[in-house]
Amino acid sequence: xxxxxxxxxxxxxxxxxxxxxxxxxxxxxxxxxxxxxxxxxxxxxxxxxxxxxxxxxxxxxxxxxxxxxxxxxxxxxxxxxxxxxxxxxxxxxxxxxxxxxxxxxxxxxxxxxxxxxxxxxxxxxxxxxxxxxxxxxxxxxxxxxxxxxxxxxxxxxxxxxxxxxxxxxxxxxxxxxxxxxxxxxxxxxxxxxxxxxxxxxxxxxxxxxxxxxxxxx
Amino acid sequence: xxxxxxxxxxxxxxxxxxxxxxxxxxxxxxxxxxxxxxxxxxxxxxxxxxxxxxxxxxxxxxxxxxxxxxxxxxxxxxxxxxxxxxxxxxxxxxxxxxxxxxxxxxxxxxxxxxxxxxxxxxxxxxxxxxxxxxxxxxxxxxxxxxxxxxxxxxxxxxxxxxxxxxxxxxxxxxxxxxxxxxxxxxxxxxxxxxxxxxxxxxxxxxxxxxxxxxxxx
Numbered sequence: 001x002x003x004x005x006x007x008x009x010x011x012x013x014x015x016x017x018x019x020x021x022x023x024x025x026x027x028x029x030x031x032x033x034x035x036x037x038x039x040x041x042x043x044x045x046x047x048x049x050x051x052x053x054x055x056x057x058x059x060x061x062x063x064x065x066x067x068x069x070x071x072x073x074x075x076x077x078x079x080x081x082x083x084x085x086x087x088x089x090x091x092x093x094x095x096x097x098x099x100x101x102x103x104x105x106x107x108x109x110x111x112x113x114x115x116x117x118x119x120x121x122x123x124x125x126x127x128x129x130x131x132x133x134x135x136x137x138x139x140x141x142x143x144x145x146x147x148x149x150x151x152x153x154x155x156x157x158x159x160x161x162x163x164x165x166x167x168x169x170x171x172x173x174x175x176x177x178x179x180x181x182x183x184x185x186x187x188x189x190x191x192x193x194x195x196x197x198x199x200x201x202x203x204x205x206x207x208x209x210x211x212x213x214x215x216x217x
Numbered sequence: 218x219x220x221x222x223x224x225x226x227x228x229x230x231x232x233x234x235x236x237x238x239x240x241x242x243x244x245x246x247x248x249x250x251x252x253x254x255x256x257x258x259x260x261x262x263x264x265x266x267x268x269x270x271x272x273x274x275x276x277x278x279x280x281x282x283x284x285x286x287x288x289x290x291x292x293x294x295x296x297x298x299x300x301x302x303x304x305x306x307x308x309x310x311x312x313x314x315x316x317x318x319x320x321x322x323x324x325x326x327x328x329x330x331x332x333x334x335x336x337x338x339x340x341x342x343x344x345x346x347x348x349x350x351x352x353x354x355x356x357x358x359x360x361x362x363x364x365x366x367x368x369x370x371x372x373x374x375x376x377x378x379x380x381x382x383x384x385x386x387x388x389x390x391x392x393x394x395x396x397x398x399x400x401x402x403x404x405x406x407x408x409x410x411x412x413x414x415x416x417x418x419x420x421x422x423x424x425x426x427x428x429x430x431x432x433x434x
Contacts, residue, residue: 012419012422013419015418015419015422016412016414016415016416016418016419016422017398017412017415019418020396020412020414020415042398043398078422079418079421079422079425080421080422080424080425081418081421083421083424083425083428085421085424085428093319094314094315094318094319095315095319097311097315098311098312098314098315098316099315099413101311102310102311102312102413103413103414103417104414105417108414108417108418108421109418109421109424109425110417110421148424148428149420149421149424172424172427172428173420173421173423173424173427174420175416175417175420179237181234181259181260188427188430188431189427190420190423190424190426190427192416192417192419192420192423194413194416195233195234195237196316196319196320196411197233197237197320197321197325198233198234198237199233199392199409199411200320200322200325200327200392200409201232201233201236201296201298201325201326202229202230202232202233202409203366203390203391203392203407203409204296204297204298204300204302204325204326204327204366204390205229205232205233205295205296205297206390206407206409207297207300207302207326207365207366207389207390207407208296208297208300208326209407210389210390210405210406210407211300211302211365211389213405214405
């Protein structure tokens with residue numbers, strides 16, 4: 001994998017989107033697509049697409065375009081969609097439950113097997129197929145299942161402490177929904193912070209610009 | 218606002234994070250902070266911070282640093298946190314409900330006043346203070362309330378159609394959680410796509426690299 005280790009972060013950020021678009025084309029029965037057609041659908045330039053996909057040795061053929069199914073599979077392999085990483089979720093509040101039910105972990109290389117909450121009233125309640133466990137059970141569960149990925153849907157104040165504990169128990173990757181920038185001070189630990197509030201503020205900024213321009217006219 | 222219209226997209230993307238960090242410092246009673254201290258907390262370089270904040274005329278004073286409260290207020294004004302934009306949410310499934318309950322819209326310039334779902338069984342059910350309305354009521358509601366922001370938590374297949382309708386009813390900004398890249402083919406319409414699945418895939422990619430390196434050793 002060291003070859004892929006050198007792919008720029010901006011290309012990596014676009015890979016899931018390529019994977020998603022190619023998956024949709026596949027579902028629609030499209031067998032091949034030119035970089036021009038793909039660029040129109042994805043609102044990227046054709047040269048951007050060629051450049052991005054060349055990072056992986058290039059799957060396109062001159063005059064033929066990309067073979068949708070192969071390219072989808074190849075990108076999927078690069079992303080690790082077949083890894084089936086054991087995954088746990090901490091914090092079974094509204095957001096945690098919604099993430100557990102709404103996200104298809106399986107198609108994204110993860111397998112959600114444990115959900116934990118500190119509130120004893122939630123213990124035993126089912127979220128989909130999974131019964132919520134008390135956070136006291138995390139250590140035992142990790143020793144038995146060795147989860148690689150943890151989804152954090154917990155309050156800001158507890159995030160660093162829980163993350164530290166999970167790292168010591170072998171967790172390698174955090175999908176962090178708490179309002180806390182989980183620092184990546186650990187060697188070899190991956191963090192994806194999802195700041196929904198920041199995303200809404202970015203939208204508010206844009207709306208403010210548009211509305212202010214309208215008001216000025 | 219035309220002055221701010223020229224701020225680069227990458228700076229704008231960082232503004233909500235500055236706003237969040239400064240808000241936390243404010244809560245902790247910190248009155249002023251140097252770019253060096255801020256850079257350590259935010260894991261950005263001090264020169265990056267100075268460059269970003271200079272876009273807005275610069276609020277820092279040589280040898281004094283930034284006045285936390287003023288900088289927080291100024292960035293808040295730029296972002297539009299005081300706008301109180303009337304906001305509706307479409308799709309009251311697990312994710313829609315969680316977003317409605319979990320996100321503090323008020324502190325981000327938005328005021329959630331209407332929640333809609335196509336399922337008549339949900340009509341009248343309360344999500345926090347708001348009773349779910351049937352999607353048939355959207356038109357009437359928009360005429361009466363003129364919402365500016367719409368949160369879309371609906372299946373992919375319906376997204377474009379609903380967005381078209383809402384644009385015709387005066388909505389200017391979409392916070393889109395559906396698995397569909399809402400195209401921005403409308404003049405003066407702002408879209409913030411939140412692809413949670415893509416975020417998870419980015420994490421899986423990173424975990425795959427780390428785990429593969431461990432396996433190689």
